[in-house]
Amino acid sequence: MRKVADGDMTHLGILFERYQKKIYNYFLRLCQRQEIAQDLTQEVFYRILKYRHTYADRVPFAMWIFRIAHNVGRDHFNKQKGDQPLDEEMACTHQQDPLTGLAQGEDMDVLKQAFAKLSVEKREVLILSRFREMKYADIAEATGISVAAVKVRVHRALKDLRDGFQAVSKEQVS
Amino acid sequence: MKTLLLITLLFAGSQEERLVLEFSDPARPGRLLTHLRLGKIEIRGTKSKEITISSEPIFEHMSDEKVNGMRRLNAATFGLQVEEEDNLAVINVASIRTPQHLVVEVPRLTSLSLKSGGGILVTGVVGELELDTTEGDIQLKNVGGSVVANSLNGEIVVSISQVTPGKAMSFTTLIGDLDVTLPPGIKCEVRIVTRQGEVYTDFEMELATRNKNTGGTRDKNGRYQAGFERALYGKVNGGGPRISFNTLQGNIYIRKGK
Amino acid sequence: MKCEEVTGLIPEFLAGTLTRGEMLRIQAHTVSCAPCNQELESLSSTWKNLEHWPEEEPPEQLHKGFYQMLEGYQQGLKSSQVLPSLLDRLSRLLTHPRLAMPALAALILVAGLFLGRSMDHQEAPEVARLRTDLSQMTQLVSLSLMENTSSSERLTGVSWSARLEHPDERVIDTLLTIVGEDPSVNVRLSAVEALYESRHMPRVRAGLVRALARQESPLLQIALIDSLVAMDEKGVAAQLQELMDNRGINPVVKQRAQQGLMEIR
Numbered sequence: 001m002r003k004v005a006d007g008d009m010t011h012l013g014i015l016f017e018r019y020q021k022k023i024y025n026y027f028l029r030l031c032q033r034q035e036i037a038q039d040l041t042q043e044v045f046y047r048i049l050k051y052r053h054t055y056a057d058r059v060p061f062a063m064w065i066f067r068i069a070h071n072v073g074r075d076h077f078n079k080q081k082g083d084q085p086l087d088e089e090m091a092c093t094h095q096q097d098p099l100t101g102l103a104q105g106e107d108m109d110v111l112k113q114a115f116a117k118l119s120v121e122k123r124e125v126l127i128l129s130r131f132r133e134m135k136y137a138d139i140a141e142a143t144g145i146s147v148a149a150v151k152v153r154v155h156r157a158l159k160d161l162r163d164g165f166q167a168v169s170k171e172q173v174s
Numbered sequence: 175m176k177t178l179l180l181i182t183l184l185f186a187g188s189q190e191e192r193l194v195l196e197f198s199d200p201a202r203p204g205r206l207l208t209h210l211r212l213g214k215i216e217i218r219g220t221k222s223k224e225i226t227i228s229s230e231p232i233f234e235h236m237s238d239e240k241v242n243g244m245r246r247l248n249a250a251t252f253g254l255q256v257e258e259e260d261n262l263a264v265i266n267v268a269s270i271r272t273p274q275h276l277v278v279e280v281p282r283l284t285s286l287s288l289k290s291g292g293g294i295l296v297t298g299v300v301g302e303l304e305l306d307t308t309e310g311d312i313q314l315k316n317v318g319g320s321v322v323a324n325s326l327n328g329e330i331v332v333s334i335s336q337v338t339p340g341k342a343m344s345f346t347t348l349i350g351d352l353d354v355t356l357p358p359g360i361k362c363e364v365r366i367v368t369r370q371g372e373v374y375t376d377f378e379m380e381l382a383t384r385n386k387n388t389g390g391t392r393d394k395n396g397r398y399q400a401g402f403e404r405a406l407y408g409k410v411n412g413g414g415p416r417i418s419f420n421t422l423q424g425n426i427y428i429r430k431g432k
Numbered sequence: 433m434k435c436e437e438v439t440g441l442i443p444e445f446l447a448g449t450l451t452r453g454e455m456l457r458i459q460a461h462t463v464s465c466a467p468c469n470q471e472l473e474s475l476s477s478t479w480k481n482l483e484h485w486p487e488e489e490p491p492e493q494l495h496k497g498f499y500q501m502l503e504g505y506q507q508g509l510k511s512s513q514v515l516p517s518l519l520d521r522l523s524r525l526l527t528h529p530r531l532a533m534p535a536l537a538a539l540i541l542v543a544g545l546f547l548g549r550s551m552d553h554q555e556a557p558e559v560a561r562l563r564t565d566l567s568q569m570t571q572l573v574s575l576s577l578m579e580n581t582s583s584s585e586r587l588t589g590v591s592w593s594a595r596l597e598h599p600d601e602r603v604i605d606t607l608l609t610i611v612g613e614d615p616s617v618n619v620r621l622s623a624v625e626a627l628y629e630s631r632h633m634p635r636v637r638a639g640l641v642r643a644l645a646r647q648e649s650p651l652l653q654i655a656l657i658d659s660l661v662a663m664d665e666k667g668v669a670a671q672l673q674e675l676m677d678n679r680g681i682n683p684v685v686k687q688r689a690q691q692g693l694m695e696i697r
Contacts, residue, residue: 016498024490038494045498108484129447130482136443151443155475158446162478205582285582302584306617320584322618326650342588344618348651348684365625369658405625416591418622422654422684 012052015061016045022132023069029127030073032116043072059141066128066142077120114164122157129154193227193254197261203283203301208265213273214310215290219282219298219317225263226279229254231272285319293328300336311350325350329424335431339414346420354419355429361414364428366406368421375428379408435461438468445472446479583616590619594626604630608639617649624655631663644671650682657685661692669696 023044027037047068115123124143128134136154140147197204200223208215213232255266267274273292280286285301288294293310296303300318307325314321314332320341323330326348333355343362345352351371356362366373419426438461444450445458462469590610593603610623624643630636637660644656653675660668675681675689 012502013499020490020494020498021487024494025487028488029485034491038491038497041490041494042497042501046501049502107481111481111485126482129443130479131485131487135449136447154443154446155439158442158475158478162474165478165481287582302582304583304616322583322587322616324617324621324651340588341584342591342622343584344587344622346618346621346651348654348682415588416594416622418591418618418625420621420651420655422688 012045012049015048015065019065020045023065026066026069026127026132027073029115029131030120030123032112036076040069040072040076044069047072060138062134063138063141066132066134066138067144070124070143073120073124110168111161111165114161114168117164118157118160122153122160125150125153126157126161193256195225195256195258195263196223197225197263197281198258199261200281202261203285204261204263204281205285205287205301206263206265206278206280207287208267208276208278209289210267210274210276211291212271213291214275214293214295215288216275216277216294217286217288217296217299218277218279219284219296219300220279221282222279223281224279225256225281227254227256227265227276228278229267229274229276232275233272302338302341321345329353333431342415342417344418344420346418347424348421349423350421351424351427352419352421353427353429355431356417358430358432359411361411362409362417363413363415364406364408364410365416365418366408366426367419368424368426370423371421371425373406373419373426373428375408376430377408377410377428379410380413381406381408435465435468438462438465438472442472442475446476583619586610586614586616586619587622590622590626594622594629601635604633604635604639608636608643611640611643611652612646617651620649620652621655624652624659628659628663631659637663637665637667641665641667641671644668645674650685653681653685654688657688657692661695664696666696669693672696 020041024037024041027040028034031037031040044065048065051068115126118126121143125139128139128142129136134142136147136150139150143150145153206217206225257264257266265276265278267276280299282298283300285303286296286299287304288296289306290310291308293312294305294307295313295315296305296317297315298317302319303314303317303321303323305312305314305321305323307328309327310325311328312323312325312330312332314323314334316333316335318334318336318338320338320343321332321334322344323332324344324346327350328347329350329352330345330347331351331353332345335357337357337360339361345354356377364379419428438458441450441454441458444454450458458472462472590607593607604627607623607627611620611627614620614623624640627636627640640656640660644653644660647653647656657668657672657675672689672693676686676693681689
């Protein structure tokens with residue numbers, strides 16, 4: 001630990017380049033706030049540096065990094081709860097981004113709104129399975145719940161998302 | 175300047191062997207680090223520039239009829255390894271099953287970081303002394319510098335003849351007495367916490383319980399609670415860096431040295 | 433195939449990991465079962481819609497921030513070069529009586545000490561410059577210092593921070609990190625003592641309760657229980673119960689936890 005060979009540090013740089021976008025987008029979708037996504041991404045790489053010696057080769061790195069991301073996310077939401085009595089869903093609310101909203105079409109915006117209304121746990125599994133295309137077994141490892149629980153959660157999350165989307169769409173029409 | 179010295183010694187049988195080495199830069203005080211899970215660590219400060227390491231097993235007496243008359247052969251071998259780089263010497267003891275009595279002679283001016291499962295004894299060493307033991311006592315005689323010591327279940331008996339000015343110290347034990355002798359001229363602020371024990375001292379102390387009344391509140395049972403400090407603070411010779419004494423069950427003796 | 437079976441297979445269906453046989457059976461079922469068909473369709477289309485959510489490029493700041501952090505860490509490693517000069521500058525500037533300057537590397541560990549409120553109302557330009565330099569030494573420096581200084585140095589740094597009248601958030605957070613992660617039991621204890629001085633801050637109370645959950649050292653567990661009970665922090669009750677129920681906990685700690693529960697109620 002005391003001796004950090006140069007090789008080690010450049011390796012970390014490579015990892016950063018490879019994963020920064022994935023981790024950033026993970027938090028961005030979880031949170032829909034750029035500054036928070038940035039801070040949390042930074043925190044993930046800080047923890048990688050700090051805990052580098054605890055990484056055992058038997059775990060695929062991708063899973064390890066998402067586990068760290070999961071923990072960072074969880075710590076963030078716990079902190080939010082600790083300081084003020086806010087609903088956790090409120091901690092990361094959807095901010096209407098005027099530029100991109102129009103470019104992608106209003107449907108996307110509605111979907112994002114509905115997504116933001118889901119609980120953190122549901123958002124997380126959807127992101128990991130849909131966008132990071134992680135296998136359910138890996139998601140289970142990263143989030144610390146059983147594979148069966150992951151599947152149930154994905155199912156429920158998607159249902160809630162669909163219902164939320166339809167509800168908001170109806171509102172908009174009327 | 176930066177040479178990695180690695181010496182491995184395999185102990186077998188009942189021979190006592192010794193490892194001898196020096197710090198890379200003997201003109202500068204070095205640091206010794208070792209964790210011994212089973213056994214006691216004994217450190218002796220010497221005028222020599224050498225570090226001498228030896229170890230012998232600690233046997234418990236067994237009065238088993240089957241043993242009667244036979245002598246025990248130390249069939250278990252264990253490895254002792256010391257690495258030295260840039261004035262930091264680390265002694266690694268490979269997994270052992272018999273507790274060892276590790277004895278190390280070091281130059282008088284050496285800092286120590288010792289962790290042991292069964293007691294630590296240090297005599298005649300001056301430096302930053304960091305000691306940690308789970309079972310067993312910590313005894314420091316005629317040491318100097320600064321001490322940070324903690325023991326889970328054991329006494330801490332320390333006598334410090336000279337203190338590095340400006341450095342904080344801490345003595346902590348869960349179950350056991352703290353018996354610390356400090357130089358008479360020391361300037362410090364002591365912080366004392368003992369939950370089930372008495373405190374004795376022959377130092378003149380300006381005591382303060384830091385009654386920072388944080389404003390009382392009346393809870394639902396009608397009890398009035400005000401925030402008072404639970405620790406005792408005392409300024410010695412005008413005050414200075416903090417020396418903490420902390421024990422759950424045990425007495426605290428803070429003695430004025432000669 | 434029954435409806436419940438179909439429902440159970442939906443996650444795999446979406447992930448595309450169904451066997452050919454399972455696929456065929458689902459299709460056979462949905463042909464004749466309108467509700468299941470509807471369910472599958474709507475969920476699939478929602479799933480598909482997510483596809484349109486684009487990935488964004490992380491801002492340049494993230495890139496910069498990372499490399500800065502890395503540099504900070506390496507700076508910390510060369511602490512023997514950087515710190516004495518910083519401390520030198522510091523000691524020449526600060527003549528506040530409360531901080532009769534201890535020349536210790538560990539002070540930077542409690543970097544918030546100097547990053548928070550300024551001591552004087554008109555800040556001398558040198559102080560401002562020093563503050564900027566120090567603020568660039570991120571938490572990473574603390575980390576590498578923790579790895580590279582002696583307990584004695586860190587202990588001294590922490591005990592000085594205990595004398596601050598109004599420690600700011602950064603000091604508190606650093607102290608909480610020390611409680612959780614410093615390798616020396618004595619240093620962790622002194623951080624708990626230092627935090628106790630700021631017990632009126634909810635951040636401190638919440639932080640100490642969380643710390644109790646993660647501590648393994650009996651000495652720390654007792655110190656935390658003592659502090660939290662003395663603060664009358666009701667939030668610790670759940671932890672105390674857990675400690676009492678957990679078999680692996682030191683009996684002295686359990687006893688203290690039990691006592692603590694009674695004192696809080």
